Amino acid sequence: MSKHNMSVTLTWLKTAPGLSIVISIAVAVAATIDAGPYLLVNMVVTGGMLALVATGLTLMLGVLNIPMFAHGEYFMIGSLTAYYIFTPISEFILEHPDSWLVTFGPFIAIIGALIGGAIAGVISEKLVFGPLRRRSTDNWVMNSFLLTVGVSVLLINLHQLIFGADFKGIVGYWQGMPISIADVYVSKDRVMSFLISAVIVALFYLFMTYTRTGMAIRAVSQDITGAEIVGIDIEKIVLLTISLACALAAVAGGSLLFMYPSYPTVGLEPLYMAWFVVILSGLGNILGAVAGAFMVALLKVITMEYVGAGWDFVVPSALIMLILIFKPSGIFGSDVRGVLDK
């Protein structure tokens, strides 16, 4: 460790991202010592799920400039797909407790959710976003936002119309004893869902950073005309982005089916939380979204612990409004400009 590195770290610590990360880690540690490690476990599981949903949201905003209000509904589609795939599998498992499906059945359901989300994304691009993009580009952000509001209402009520409003949930994916980590018993499902989200976020990050397609996506998000000049097929990238973003939300819904049973408005809570994350962390910043996801998860868990259940919309949104007043571009920065900025 040279002296130079030290001073770089110190200056980073003084910036908004550094400060907020350090403060959240400190708060997380303090709360864990005070209330017990289960708080940390809850935070990590919720944060992993939120990271998936928020990354998809960030991707949509960054690449396509669509402020997605319907993202929670892809979460719902994922959980619904996983439910209908996993129910027959779990019946089969009951009869044949030794089959390989005991271990791998849940993965089939979760991968099914991923595919279902991607297909839903492609369909919505073909039917909804594509036509709008071809017809008009002025006032695009607001129009597409209202369009996603319509999509959200449509999907919620289609779910209610076709599948009914009751809770479609499962007891758990993986049976067996909970795993003990540092004296806390954590159910296998939670560990697996965190692992799944961690692996997917990591893969996604690598994909965006190192592959040609990922670079193309980033190029489109930076400058769409420039990307077109270099010969990137915009339509293809757009389609890919939407299906990726929706698949990310759906996989979160699928892997959390044991916590959030599928019902028409199940997506609203992840949607609110993901928007908190996106606003908090700024736009088009995947790593920022991941960090922000854990911060929002921490906020939520701590609110539930110290203020009480049901306050988990009030306190985080109040805090985020406070942050927005002082830092309108989010903690990790983005180019949002307000009236007062020159």
Added chain:
Amino acid sequence: MDTTTNDLNMNLFDRVLDKLCLTPIGLAGLILLLILPFIPPFNQEYMLRWLIYCGFIAAMSVGFDFTAGFINIVNFGYMAVAGTGGYTSALLVLNAGLSPWIAMLAGGVSSAILGLVIGMISLRLRGIFAACLSWFFGLAVMGLAIKMVWLTRGPLGLRVPRLFETESNFPFYFLIVILVYLTYLICKWVVRSKMGLAFQAIGQNMDAARTSGIDPVFYRVFNFTMSCAIAGVLGGFYAHFYGILTPDMMHTSKTVEVLAVAYIGGRGSLWGGAVIAFPFIFLMEIVRSTLSHLPGLNLVIYALVLILVMIYYPGGFSYFYDTHIRQPKNRALRYFLNGRDA
């Protein structure tokens, strides 16, 4: 944008009509609304109840359009603001023994204060971020209404005395028609003045507006405060009409309803939403009550209409009216549709 013309060859009737911001067809529509409850199928109490709901949404959509259509900021917590007005009014009547009429105005004041706060906070943000901020604000207010059980009785709801002591819905219907018209008139007066130009300039291009010497801070905050005050009074009406007030009223899905009507009616027209709300909401209520074994079907239709309008006809009904109906060859008809100054 029509400005007041002091044309000498206008007769008294035209001048009065112009002051009242009505065209002859508008006047005819208003008269039709006033005699509607005496025409046979509509004179039943349940039909009147629906019509009153139509009127409520119509008035709300005018107030909503005042912000969304002019300064181009979607107030996504609009129903929460209205709910604040409703709760203030209800609590004043219940706890302080005020007359509902005065309490309604007090509700308007409380919502105006809320609007002032939202307007001030969202000053630093633009477009979608301001929308998100008002949305978070709405979520927080709704969370407060749910959790402050000692004051609001939470999800159980408040029992509120009605405005008129009768069981009949007739007086309420006339009151809401008057409120719809008053809302329209006040908004139109403001929009017709220099202020309206300033609003539009800010909505279209803030930098250009600032260069021309318009202070966006004042106009944005004023616009927000006024539209929220309208929402507050209407929220008071809602509370004192239904006689029961639950936090459900503040839900985002209710805002979506207002938003859909405002946009289908046509943004920036003020009258579009009010005109569309009556047939549209009424049809939806019929669908909801006759096809009650298919819950959610009305909202599916709702969402489909919103999506189709957003993609294929973003100008909404008022744009359609202006381009296709407004300029007929026949002079008498043209007078009927436009009034004298066309």
